[in-house]
Amino acid sequence: MASPDHASEGEEPRSAEPRRFPPPEAFRRRSHVASQAAFERLYRRSLDDPDGFWGEAAEGLHWFRRWDRVLEWQEPHARWFAGGRTNLAYNCLDLQLERGRGDKVALYWEGEPGDRRQLTYRELLSEASRLANALKARGVGKGDRVAIFMPRLPETVIAMLACARIGAPHVVVFAGYSAQALTERLDDAQAKAVVTADGGYRHGAIQPLKPTVDEALESCPSVTSVVVVRRTGQDVPMTRGRDAWYHDLLDVHDGACPAEPLAAEHPLFILYASGPTGTPRGVVHTTGGYMVHTHVTSRFVFDLHDDDVYWCSADVGWVTGHSYLVYGPMSNGVSQVLYEGAPTQPGPHRFWELIERYGVSVLYTSPTAIRAFMTLGDTYPRAHRLGSLRLLASGGEPLDREAWHWYRSVVGGERCPLVHTWWQTETGAIMLATVPGAHDTRPGSSGVPMFGVDAAVVDLEGADMPAGEGGYLVIRRPWPGMMRGIYGDEDRYVHQYWREIPHAFFTGDGARRDADGYYWIMGRVDDVVNVSGFRLGTMEVESALLSHPAVAEAAVVGRPDRVRGQAIVAFVTLQDGIEPSDGLREALRGHVAREIGAIARPDDVRFTLALPRTRSGKIMRRLLRNVASGQAPADEAGILAERKAIRDHHGRQKG
Numbered sequence: 001m002a003s004p005d006h007a008s009e010g011e012e013p014r015s016a017e018p019r020r021f022p023p024p025e026a027f028r029r030r031s032h033v034a035s036q037a038a039f040e041r042l043y044r045r046s047l048d049d050p051d052g053f054w055g056e057a058a059e060g061l062h063w064f065r066r067w068d069r070v071l072e073w074q075e076p077h078a079r080w081f082a083g084g085r086t087n088l089a090y091n092c093l094d095l096q097l098e099r100g101r102g103d104k105v106a107l108y109w110e111g112e113p114g115d116r117r118q119l120t121y122r123e124l125l126s127e128a129s130r131l132a133n134a135l136k137a138r139g140v141g142k143g144d145r146v147a148i149f150m151p152r153l154p155e156t157v158i159a160m161l162a163c164a165r166i167g168a169p170h171v172v173v174f175a176g177y178s179a180q181a182l183t184e185r186l187d188d189a190q191a192k193a194v195v196t197a198d199g200g201y202r203h204g205a206i207q208p209l210k211p212t213v214d215e216a217l218e219s220c221p222s223v224t225s226v227v228v229v230r231r232t233g234q235d236v237p238m239t240r241g242r243d244a245w246y247h248d249l250l251d252v253h254d255g256a257c258p259a260e261p262l263a264a265e266h267p268l269f270i271l272y273a274s275g276p277t278g279t280p281r282g283v284v285h286t287t288g289g290y291m292v293h294t295h296v297t298s299r300f301v302f303d304l305h306d307d308d309v310y311w312c313s314a315d316v317g318w319v320t321g322h323s324y325l326v327y328g329p330m331s332n333g334v335s336q337v338l339y340e341g342a343p344t345q346p347g348p349h350r351f352w353e354l355i356e357r358y359g360v361s362v363l364y365t366s367p368t369a370i371r372a373f374m375t376l377g378d379t380y381p382r383a384h385r386l387g388s389l390r391l392l393a394s395g396g397e398p399l400d401r402e403a404w405h406w407y408r409s410v411v412g413g414e415r416c417p418l419v420h421t422w423w424q425t426e427t428g429a430i431m432l433a434t435v436p437g438a439h440d441t442r443p444g445s446s447g448v449p450m451f452g453v454d455a456a457v458v459d460l461e462g463a464d465m466p467a468g469e470g471g472y473l474v475i476r477r478p479w480p481g482m483m484r485g486i487y488g489d490e491d492r493y494v495h496q497y498w499r500e501i502p503h504a505f506f507t508g509d510g511a512r513r514d515a516d517g518y519y520w521i522m523g524r525v526d527d528v529v530n531v532s533g534f535r536l537g538t539m540e541v542e543s544a545l546l547s548h549p550a551v552a553e554a555a556v557v558g559r560p561d562r563v564r565g566q567a568i569v570a571f572v573t574l575q576d577g578i579e580p581s582d583g584l585r586e587a588l589r590g591h592v593a594r595e596i597g598a599i600a601r602p603d604d605v606r607f608t609l610a611l612p613r614t615r616s617g618k619i620m621r622r623l624l625r626n627v628a629s630g631q632a633p634a635d636e637a638g639i640l641a642e643r644k645a646i647r648d649h650h651g652r653q654k655g
Contacts, residue, residue: 020440021408023417027390031303031437039438046451047477054080054452054480058292061331062086062095064261067288071478076498076505077485078478080289081264088268088291089165090259092330093125105335108309108358109154112201112341119154121333124161127250129257131162131227134249135193138225142167142260144192145270147223148316149173149182149213151200152340155229155246156316157326159195160269164287167260169267171282174317175200175207177597179215181280185272186220188282189487195246197229198236203342210236264288270487271319273425280540281496282487283425290323291331293429293481297450298328301419301433302362303391311337311355312364319425320396323481324364328429343369348376352384363411364393367403368532371563374406381410389413391436395421397530397565398521404443422446422521424507426497428481431455432519445518452479457513462502465513470522473511474504529558530566536600538621544595545570548588550578555611555619556602559628567603569628571611580607604628 023031033039046053051070058067058081067084096102102122109117119127140146146168150156156172163170171189173182186194194217199208210228214237217223228236229246238245268287272280298304302324310329314320329336337358343351351373355363373381392412399407399420408418417436423429432455434440434447441447449455457471458464465471482505486493500506510522529536538556545554553573558566572588574580585605593601606627612620 020442021418022440023437024415027303027417028437030305031435032300033435033438036438039435043449043451047454050452050477054292057296058084058288061091061291061295067264073478075503076494078289078482079265080286080478080480081292084264084288085261086264086288086291087165087167087259087262088287088327088331089128089161091291091295092161092164092327093121093128094259096121096330096333097125099333101333104333106330107154107157107336107338109338110340110354112204112339112345117154124154124158126255128158128161128165129255130250130253131158131246132165132257133253134227134244135162135168135225136166136257137253138193138227138244140166140168140193140225142262143267144168145171145189147171147173147182147186147189147191147194149175149177149194149196149209150229150316151175151197151202151207151209151231152316152338153197153200153229153231154338155195155197157338159227160316160322160326164268165257165259167262167266169269169284171270171272172317172322173272174315174597174599175209176317176599178594179212180594181596182212182216183219184280185282186216186223188272188280189270190222191220192222193225193227194223195227195229197231198234199232201232201341202345204345206232206234208234208236214239262287265484267484269322271322271425273319281489281492284484284487285428285481286484289480289482290428291327293452293479294323294328295331297430297433297481298324298332300435301421301430301450302329302364302393303436304329304332304334304362306333308334308361309337309359309388310334310362310364311339311358311360313339313343313369314364314366314396319428320364323429344372344376348373348380349383352381352386355386355389356384359388361388362391362393363389364395366396366532367394367399368397368564370394370399370403370407373411374403375563378410386411386413389416391419392416393419393421395423395430397532398446398523399444401443417441420446422509422519426483426505426507427475427479428483429479431475431479432521442518444520445514446521447519448517449519452477455519456504457511457519458501458504460501462504467513467515470510470512472501472525473507473509473519473521474501475507476504529556529568531558531561531568531599532564536568536596540596541568541570541592541600541602544592544600545572545588547595548591550574550584551588552576553611555621555624557621557625557628559625561603568600569604569606569624570602571606571608571624571627573608573610 028034055070063086065085067081069082072079072082105118106121106124107119146163148159196209196213198210199206226243265286270282312325421430422432431453432446454476510525512520541556542554545551552575555571561567588605612623
């Protein structure tokens with residue numbers, strides 16, 4: 001395990017005088033938690049009486065059968081709301097109708113070309129029920145996995161809710177992935193059906209999706225049904241007996257489909273995350289605990305009220321889109337904005353036009369997007385009426401202080417609290433944040449532990465680090481939204497997350513905790529690169545490079561990137577007789593994009609005669625990170641010289 005001794009842009013220098021920004025008094029008066037003392041009382045109860053705290057929170061949602069026990073814990077396995085039966089789609093749709101929100105707009109959708117739709121909670125319920133009936137008619141039942149490979153369309157949300165309604169765990173795959181990456185995920189999950197589209201619009205062009213699915217299915221015999229949404233109108237091949245158009249299915253199926261009463265521990269979804277091995281791991285989340293945790297964190301972290309228009313700009317292919325675009329906000333009955341395309345398409349006014357047009361009041365976006373907007377200048381946001389905004393939020397990666405201040409002052413007009421969040425695919429819900437009516441915010445910090453989260457910064461033995469000292473970020477007790485395992489790989493779940501630090505969940509991040517209890521995330525300590533908030537395993541990229549016939553060895557690291565957080569740098573040793581060239585460099589970059597997806601395309605490919613290794617043969621990634629970031633010699637002779645110096649040092653120590 002690497003040492004957490006490298007700081008990210010989000011980290012506060014120890015010598016800096018931290019600035020604090022208290023919530024405006026008008027915001028505080030209306031907020032759900034209006035003081036730090038009130039938060040502390042709730043937080044203390046969530047740790048001292050977790051059964052009472054989470055049981056009371058769950059009472060506000062619908063259960064077909066009440067639970068027998070709030071938590072059963074046998075490290076590292078948890079069962080939340082054991083004995084209870086519920087359905088998350090029911091809580092997102094039917095319950096909202098029961099509470100008088102049937103005619104309330106659930107989604108304001110806008111496509112990249114400018115087409116628009118509005119769907120109420122009643123309309124979403126009808127369409128999700130029709131699709132659920134269609135899936136059942138095509139042989140999909142409770143427990144069958146359904147892959148969703150879609151752009152940001154209302155039908156994507158509908159597909160997720162339809163799966164949840166019948167108890168078919170969904171496997172949403174980011175639409176930017178290649179056919180090979182899709183194949184790996186479909187095959188691992190043994191998916192029975194795929195919901196996709198002919199294509200989508202992104203950066204002013206059509207992004208074909210159905211052809212990618214067809215290529216992936218050449219080696220996925222488990223898939224027997226494909227449902228295709230017509231979005232772009234392009235001609236796509238349809239396989240008789242397997243493929244069907246979405247609109248044709250909805251025309252012939254009823255809009256009434258009773259929600260399946262599901263055990264609280266019934267799997268809700270599998271979401272594939274990259275990690276320090278070359279194989280993507282399927283993170284499993286279940287129904288009851290995840291439902292309660294995302295509902296509570298959505299309500300309190302974003303201070304959601306019935307009149308809010310909320311916009312989470314994340315893609316549904318990532319966990320943020322699951323927890324804070326679909327399940328958390330919809331179980332709270334809010335109106336949301338969903339936008340299909342790139343935020344600067346067809347021009348840099350688009351993002352701000354959307355906020356102005358729909359009266360967005362709560363905005364949750366990524367640090368990468370904020371930094372990208374900042375590089376374009378203040379002119380574009382200042383040209384629009386953004387007075388509807390009352391709360392700003394960000395998450396997915398550290399938010400540096402310069403971008404933090406720009407977001408607050410230029411976008412929020414210095415009147416909106418700014419919440420920065422930390423959490424992961426594995427945690428299911430927000431773990432660190434500031435509750436906007438209760439806490440002062442500090443630029444660069446991820447805030448304090450949320451309800452039920454027993455976080456700590458420790459050394460390898462699990463001992464607490466002193467305030468201000470770097471260490472490993474861990475969670476010391478179970479929480480409702482926690483992952484339940486890695487699909488089909490129990491040993492990997494246990495050893496990767498619960499054996500690194502004694503009796504604690506290892507997050508893979510380094511952090512510091514200041515004297516006031518605020519956490520500062522320092523970045524990954526395992527072999528994962530965080531590009532625009534997307535975690536990519538270095539071994540997955542290395543495996544793609546090694547599949548090219550010209551490559552003998554490859555090592556991938558991240559380097560700091562001002563806009564995206566990190567960029568991918570690949571060090572490559574070629575097969576004997578193959579000479580490096582600019583053409584080969586571009587060919588390798590394109591090869592990775594085809595194997596995994598454009599998000600994994602290396603920003604730089606550097607050729608070297610050999611990779612630096614320790615005496616035991618392990619690649620010296622810290623040295624390569626220093627080379628990639630310009631802190632060490634970049635030429636191959638320099639790498640070899642440093643490797644020799646380190647080996648000589650080991651030899652002297654041994655002697």
